[in-house]
Amino acid sequence: MKNALQHLLRPGVSLFILLTLVTGAFYPLAVTSVVSQLFPEEASGSLVSRDGTEIGSRLIGQNFSDPRYFWGRPSATAPQPNNATASGGSNLGPLNPALVDAVQGRVAALKAADPENDRPIPVDLVTASGSGLDPHISPAAADWQVQRVAKARGLTVERVRALVEKNTEGRQWGVFGEPRVNVLALNLALDATR
Amino acid sequence: MSNHAWILLGLFLLVLFVAAKPLGTYIAYVMEGRFRAGGKIEGPLYRVCGIRHDEEMGWLAYAFALLLFNLLGLLAVYGLQRLQVYLPLNPQGFPNVSPDSSFNTAISFVANTNWQGYGGESTMSYLTQMLGLTVQNFLSAATGIVVVIALIRGFARHSVKTVGNAWVDLTRVTLYVLLPLSFICAVLLCSQGVIQNFDAYKDVMTLDVTHYDAPRLGADGQALKDALGAVLTDPAQTQTQTLAMGPVASQEAIKMLGTNGGGFFNANSAHPYENPTPFSNFIEMLAIFLIPCALCFAFGKMVGDRRQGWAILAAMTVLFVALAGAAMTFEQQPNPLLTPLGVDASGGSMEGKETRFGIADSGLFAAVTTSASCGAVNSMHDSYSPLGGMVPLVAMQLGEVVFGGTGTGLYGMLAFAILAVFVAGLMVGRTPEYLGKKIEAHEMKMTSLAILVTPLLVLIGTAISVMLADGRAGVANPGAHGFSEILYAFTSAANNNGSAFAGLSANTPYYNVMLGLAMWFGRFGVIVPVLAMAGSLAAKKRIGVGVGTLPTHGPLFVVLLIGTVLLVGLLNYVPALALGPVIEHLLLWSGQ
Numbered sequence: 169m170k171n172a173l174q175h176l177l178r179p180g181v182s183l184f185i186l187l188t189l190v191t192g193a194f195y196p197l198a199v200t201s202v203v204s205q206l207f208p209e210e211a212s213g214s215l216v217s218r219d220g221t222e223i224g225s226r227l228i229g230q231n232f233s234d235p236r237y238f239w240g241r242p243s244a245t246a247p248q249p250n251n252a253t254a255s256g257g258s259n260l261g262p263l264n265p266a267l268v269d270a271v272q273g274r275v276a277a278l279k280a281a282d283p284e285n286d287r288p289i290p291v292d293l294v295t296a297s298g299s300g301l302d303p304h305i306s307p308a309a310a311d312w313q314v315q316r317v318a319k320a321r322g323l324t325v326e327r328v329r330a331l332v333e334k335n336t337e338g339r340q341w342g343v344f345g346e347p348r349v350n351v352l353a354l355n356l357a358l359d360a361t362r
Numbered sequence: 363m364s365n366h367a368w369i370l371l372g373l374f375l376l377v378l379f380v381a382a383k384p385l386g387t388y389i390a391y392v393m394e395g396r397f398r399a400g401g402k403i404e405g406p407l408y409r410v411c412g413i414r415h416d417e418e419m420g421w422l423a424y425a426f427a428l429l430l431f432n433l434l435g436l437l438a439v440y441g442l443q444r445l446q447v448y449l450p451l452n453p454q455g456f457p458n459v460s461p462d463s464s465f466n467t468a469i470s471f472v473a474n475t476n477w478q479g480y481g482g483e484s485t486m487s488y489l490t491q492m493l494g495l496t497v498q499n500f501l502s503a504a505t506g507i508v509v510v511i512a513l514i515r516g517f518a519r520h521s522v523k524t525v526g527n528a529w530v531d532l533t534r535v536t537l538y539v540l541l542p543l544s545f546i547c548a549v550l551l552c553s554q555g556v557i558q559n560f561d562a563y564k565d566v567m568t569l570d571v572t573h574y575d576a577p578r579l580g581a582d583g584q585a586l587k588d589a590l591g592a593v594l595t596d597p598a599q600t601q602t603q604t605l606a607m608g609p610v611a612s613q614e615a616i617k618m619l620g621t622n623g624g625g626f627f628n629a630n631s632a633h634p635y636e637n638p639t640p641f642s643n644f645i646e647m648l649a650i651f652l653i654p655c656a657l658c659f660a661f662g663k664m665v666g667d668r669r670q671g672w673a674i675l676a677a678m679t680v681l682f683v684a685l686a687g688a689a690m691t692f693e694q695q696p697n698p699l700l701t702p703l704g705v706d707a708s709g710g711s712m713e714g715k716e717t718r719f720g721i722a723d724s725g726l727f728a729a730v731t732t733s734a735s736c737g738a739v740n741s742m743h744d745s746y747s748p749l750g751g752m753v754p755l756v757a758m759q760l761g762e763v764v765f766g767g768t769g770t771g772l773y774g775m776l777a778f779a780i781l782a783v784f785v786a787g788l789m790v791g792r793t794p795e796y797l798g799k800k801i802e803a804h805e806m807k808m809t810s811l812a813i814l815v816t817p818l819l820v821l822i823g824t825a826i827s828v829m830l831a832d833g834r835a836g837v838a839n840p841g842a843h844g845f846s847e848i849l850y851a852f853t854s855a856a857n858n859n860g861s862a863f864a865g866l867s868a869n870t871p872y873y874n875v876m877l878g879l880a881m882w883f884g885r886f887g888v889i890v891p892v893l894a895m896a897g898s899l900a901a902k903k904r905i906g907v908g909v910g911t912l913p914t915h916g917p918l919f920v921v922l923l924i925g926t927v928l929l930v931g932l933l934n935y936v937p938a939l940a941l942g943p944v945i946e947h948l949l950l951w952s953g954q
Contacts, residue, residue: 176427179529182411184434184501187536192497195541196612200559203552203611211558213605213635215566222566225605227555227634231572241717248574248598252605253563254484255629257714257742259865261843262697263950267713267745275704288706291696295713298632298724298741304717306709343369345640346720355569 216352224352228252229303232355235281236320238305238313238332240351241292242274245300258296271295282316304348307336321358331357367690367722374644374726375679378651385652386659386671392538393511393531394664400538407533418524421897424512425890427528428505432472432886435498439468442494443486452487453562459485466874471495473885474502474767476617476624476737476860477877479869483606483627488560495624496613500544503620503653504535506769509889510657511535513773514664516899517797525896539653540619547615547649554645555638558611563604573599610635618649621767623737623860631727631740632716643723643740650736654765657772665797669915674775677923681764682733685757690725692750698951711750714742725750732757735767737860744839744847744863748947751863752939755850758857760931761816767858773892775927777812779914780805780895782926786912796914798904805898808891815887817934819856819880824849824938832872838865842949846942851877853935856884 203211214227224230231250232239243249244258260267274294279285293309310332318328335354338347391397408415419427443459446452459467463479470477471494482491508531515525552558575595577585586594610626614636617624631637631646655675662671693715696707710721719727724741731738732754743754757764763774780794780801787794787801794801827833827848837844843863850863855877862868868877913919 176423176430179411179413180427180430180434183413183529183533184431184438186407186411187501187533188438188493188497191500191536191541191616192493195544196492196496196558196609199545199548199552199612199615200609203549203558206549207552210552210555211611212561213557213559213564213607214555214638215564222564224566224568224603225634227638228603228605229634230568230570230603232570233573234570237570247576247595248572248600250572250603252603254481255606255627255633256481256864257629257632257745259742259744259838259863260713261744261839261846261865261946262711262713262747263699263841263843263946264839268699268703271700271705272703279704288704291700291705291707291709292712292717294700294703294705295715298714298716298739299627299629299634301629301634302716302718303634306717308706308709339366340640343366343373344644345718345723348717352569359569 226352227303229301230352235316237355238310238317238351240305241297241302243300244296250301252301255299255301257298303350305351307347307349310349363687363691370722370726371686378648378655382652382655383659385656387663389539389656390660390663392534397538413529415530418527420523421525421893424525424528425893435472435501436468439471439494439498440464442490446487446490449489451489456485456487462871462874463869466878469878469881471498472502473858473881474506474622475858475881476622477855478624479874481628482625488608499616499620499622500536500540503540503768504532506767507535508532509892510769510773513892513896514661516896518665519900520904522900525900543619544615547619548611550645551614551642552611554642556611556614557635558609559607561607563606566603568601568603571599571601618646621650621734621736631738637740640718640723643719647727647730650730650734651765653768654734654771673915673920676920678764680924685733685753686726686729689729689750689753690722692747693721693725695747711747714745728754732859732861733764735762735770735859739861743861744865748943748950752943755853758853758859759935760927762857777809778927779923780809782923783912792910799899799902805895808895811891812888816856816884819884820852823852823876823880836867836873842942842945849938849942852880855880858885
């Protein structure tokens with residue numbers, strides 16, 4: 169038995185070290201060097217700049233609470249919403265009273281910012297996303313907010329609706345995922361509209 | 363189910379089979395040692411390591427070799443976490459991880475579970491992620507594959523004492539199968555926006571100001587609490603968002619291909635930097651099933667009868683379509699508690715889901731990741747509707763044999779196939795046989811062990827935890843859902859899945875140790891009996907097909923196999939499921 173173990177020990181240890189170097193060092197470095205050539209923007213985080221300052225990533229949702237902006241998905245990260253160093257969802261179960269409370273609070277905030285709007289609110293606008301960093305809302309959730317944003321900015325509803333449409337993506341190649349609006353891109357487009 | 367959901371499911375299966383078939387042939391080719399060009403790399407490598415590559419091992423030596431190899435992995439991952447503050451590539455200066463959490467994570471990644479008690483972006487240095495976690499993503503997947511290859515050899519060979527050389531098998535599967543596939547997958551993911559860099563976390567200036575309640579910290583850096591235990595907060599505001607960075611794509615690729623599932627970030631594949639677009643989501647789902655599916659084809663080829671592989675694959679596919687359909691259907695139902703609040707809930711159960719994936723792409727992902735023992739999540743299962751959340755639970759409780767993990771799925775399913783021919787043999791009073799090998803007492807003992815270890819671990823672990831204060835302390839949701847959280851944790855750990863009803867606070871010494879043990883024994887408590895069976899099968903003579911032989915490649919056998927999986931796999935759990943998701947479903951829809 170002892171002999172058998174010794175027989176295994178040297179191959180085991182040396183193979184472990186070798187494969188560790190190949191898969192843990194060589195492989196990630198090889199991927200890094202290839203994608204930094206092929207997809208430099210994506211590899212470094214799809215960052216967005218305005219007037220020379222980095223103002224976010226088009227993939228990472230930001231928190232909006234000003235009526236002049238479209239609001240994104242609620243975020244359950246702590247301590248602040250859309251905390252990109254502590255991603256995660258609320259993990260509230262469907263029957264949990266805390267979920268009902270949270271949704272009630274979000275409904276109240278949306279209604280307070282737009283008291284005339286009595287349409288039912290699309291569910292994605294009042295439920296927290298899985299990552300807490302969801303950059304998108306559904307076209308219905310954007311549509312629900314159009315009047316508020318138009319009024320707060322003194323723009324016509326048609327103008328704002330056109331911007332929403334411009335920033336709406338359909339299903340990827342017609343088959344994957346859901347139609348969606350990138351909130352940061354839309355709000356940047358709004359800010360650029362004087 | 364919507365049209366979109368049906369199209370997505372159909373397209374997924376189509377692309378999967380088209381990609382897996384040639385890969386299966388390739389895996390068989392590589393594992394049979396016919397990839398001669400590899401000799402130039404392997405020759406020197408074996409010489410350096412002192413591996414006698416032409417010397418095969420009996421099952422016991424093979425099992426010892428794998429155990430030794432995995433123990434080394436355990437030490438490495440534990441050590442890297444405990445020492446990361448002294449090591450390079452730690453731009454955020456994360457401190458060393460606690461002993462119990464390191465223990466849990468080390469077992470978790472070695473056992474191909476990748477349960478995560480920690481949040482990646484706030485705990486692990488880049489070095490730990492790469493040299494510890496990425497490496498185990500490869501090596502634990504390789505371990506699973508070589509075990510099933512040894513079992514297949516048990517069927518394919520006859521009258522011999524050996525099942526292969528563990529070192530040679532591990533080397534070949536890592537270098538020729540996992541590495542090239544991962545590389546391609548990583549580049550594809552990166553094209554969609556998955557990040558891959560070694561930068562420090564990036565501060566950006568957001569458009570709007572964020573107002574929030576910041577916890578008031580004491581002198582020790584811990585949050586202060588009032589007399590009732592509620593955290594004290596102060597109003598705060600910020601216009602800075604800090605973006606977590608890292609070498610994500612390289613880890614993401616093998617996380618999926620190796621059915622590992624441990625995310626670089628806490629939110630796993632829901633995080634836009636891990637899974638930025640619906641197409642990256644599709645690639646990730648394909649990557650999860652690719653090798654488990656290809657192994658069915660490799661199995662057919664290696665035992666010399668491709669129809670045997672098709673039969674296993676057919677049984678898996680039928681079970682999977684049922685699970686996926688259920689998940690996508692239940693999640694589309696509105697939550698009846700939200701409608702009265704002025705919400706248009708027709709969009710389905712969107713709590714914990716991402717807009718770009720919606721219901722169909724999330725439900726399908728949940729079925730894929732839990733049918734396979736991957737455990738990556740693109741939506742938070744804890745917030746699923748009661749029956750929608752039961753789908754992942756059931757998928758795992760079947761024993762991770764519906765495609766299952768890399769290797770583990772196929773050897774689990776082959777154990778069920780042996781059980782199925784045994785049951786059929788009992789019915790007609792004949793000695794059961796499978797693929798020309800008589801199934802006798804020793805094989806049945808090993809099969810029973812392999813099938814019963816995980817339900818025992820799950821049910822006993824859950825029972826102990828609901829009885830102990832330490833176990834109940836972790837529960838986040840009240841009522842039946844809290845019980846489901848504990849049941850899910852042990853189901854996931856013992857079946858080496860790694861997904862969670864993540865509300866459970868499992869990063870405590872109690873859960874780190876209990877779940878660590880469940881993962882270890884759920885892994886090696888199955889691998890050892892499977893290898894023992896491989897050894898005894900290889901030693902048997904092959905018997906010819908007679909008039910009384912049950913054909914194991916036709917629809918009759920597929921139905922028998924599905925029935926066996928459902929009866930044996932699921933019946934153990936029916937009482938526990940009734941206490942959790944079933945009660946919750948009844949409460950939700952009765953308006954309680």
